[in-house]
Amino acid sequence: MTTRHPDHTATGSQRRPAPRMGLGTWAYDRGEFVHAAEPRLPLSTQALHYGTGTFEGIRAYRSDRGSLQLFRVREHYERMLRACRVLRITDIPTEVEDLIAITVELIGRNNHDADVYIRPLAHKLALLPDTPPGVSLAGVSDGLSITTFGFPSYGIAKEARCGLSTWRRPPRDSLPTQHKITGGYVTSALASDQARAAGYDDALLLDGSGHVAEATTANVFAVAAGRVLTPPGTSDILPGITRDTLITLCRESGTEVLERELSPSDVFTADEVFLSSTGNGVVPVVGLAGRVIGNGAVGEVTRRLADLYDAVTRHADGAHPEWRLPVNVPEADGTPAPPHRQPAGSKA
Structure with missing residues (x-):
């Protein structure tokens, strides 16, 4: 990485x-x-x-x-x-x-x-x-x-190379994958451990049908012919809030988004691939299972979306x-600012 x-x-x-x-x-x-x-x-x-x-x-x-x-x-x-x-x-x-x-x-x-x-x-x-x-x-x-x-968070501060895990994403009829249930993350831990032991930064998990589901703790996007592709929210994925943010920013900026099943071949042959999560924001994937994605560098669509995400999270008037x-944040001398308490039921 x-x-x-x-x-x-x-x-x-x-x-x-x-x-x-x-x-x-x-x-x-x-x-x-x-x-x-x-x-x-x-x-x-x-x-x-x-x-x-x-x-x-x-x-x-x-x-x-x-x-x-x-x-x-x-x-x-x-x-x-x-x-x-x-x-x-x-x-x-x-x-x-x-x-x-x-x-x-x-x-x-x-x-x-x-x-x-x-x-x-x-x-x-x-x-x-x-x-x-x-x-x-x-x-x-x-x-x-x-x-x-x-x-x-530094915007795009890292590029990832991912493996294809042999561990499968659990189906919704075995685990409520649309929620962040603690016990379900054992699959993510196993896939992450397998990937790192093989020298990768992360792993993509397939679902029971062999389609790409998500990374160990992130949603997956591919870019092909200028369109952004991502597995649908009704599949065996966690419909991430960062994922939803990026889909919204894509559509508002004129980029077409298709929510559809992705095969491993779709990802291997994509022009760009990136991951999204609250912890890391937008992470470009420049390699998958030993193959180069696109030209092996951060793609134009990925970089533009990372900039849009940085703006919407950081700009007070964005x-x-x-x-x-x-x-409220602490004052310059280190004295804590008085905590702001939002009354129950109020709207900010």
Whole structure:
């Protein structure tokens, strides 16, 4: 993987501060703010044993005005709450605005002043009285934790070479693939491990019919004859929020998008291939299973979409203001700005 470290300056003469990297000092866990490094989950936690949890990856980006902006945070929490209904997780805050308020307060407590990655995790916790041991959703208590990480984003900062995994993407009738269910990520871990052992950066997984589904933690796009192709949201993929953002930006900029099945040959012969995820944004794929994709460099469509994505996430006055929620950041001397709490039910 080729990595570049550009001069990540803000618009004009304002320089972005050096990002605070790693896990934030504070976390939210089961109704209170606690030290993130202190272990609190018992070894008998049901989700630990049976994979009965759901999580999200949410980003806050430092804008061209110096403020942090949560990006599509409502859509992320709406998706998590849908997964909670599947897993019978009910004893957590179930209003999106309450979850946003907790998240904003946590960012303030951790004094984040640059790009942040937020990880909420809702899970089954412990057997309730009179519930027999074993795998269960009913009769099990629930928990919610949220952690934050300093995690900078540099636009296109890396190019990936992928393998074709022998592990298959689970079908929807075996696993609710449209949700981020913790137990389902064992397939991603196996495929990622296989790819890295073979010298690749990531892997593409096929579905049960032999069509390209997605990468280990990202959606897949191909570019052919100027059109952008991606597997349909009704297939065995996670319909990613970043995926939806890029499809919208494509269509608004006049680029045709077709949601259809992709064969491995479609990907091998594409002019460009790229991945999309909340964690890494747009990642160009320049090689697949030892073959060069296109001319082996970042393609024109990929670069343009990466620029559009960077603009919509970072520009305070950019397109789609409904996707961005400003958050107070620490003052220049390191004193935390007062946390902004959004009342439940209010609209920003």
